[in-house]
Amino acid sequence: MACGTGACAALIAAVLNKKTDRKATIHLQGGNLDIQWADDGYVYMTGPAELVFRGEMII
Template identity: 60%
Template sequence: MKVWERGAGPTLACGTGACASVVAAVLNRKTERAVTVHLPGGDLFIEWETDNHIYMTGPATYVFKGEWLEPKARS
């Protein structure tokens, strides 16, 4: 699955989008209720249980390091 966020462009992953895609695919009889969704940032395992709970399992990956620079105080 590829993700495009308005205002941000392409992103590495979207858990909500992955879950919604699985629900849509199941309702359209395209897949089973437990599947792996492949995203540029890594795979997510999505399970849509018969009680309508959705579970998402996947890695937490370090993708960025930065510093927040505070603006100089006005005199």
């Protein structure tokens, strides 16, 4: 499992502090995430996905 949102935030913080470029591979226990903070302001994340739960709820 990995926290993609946290990885995106970490990349943005690193860019704002001039520690890295706007594109990086973040290594997490759940796999590597390729994250890019594009010039249009959007953050793009690609990486592995896995179904970990399926359920139903009666409302």
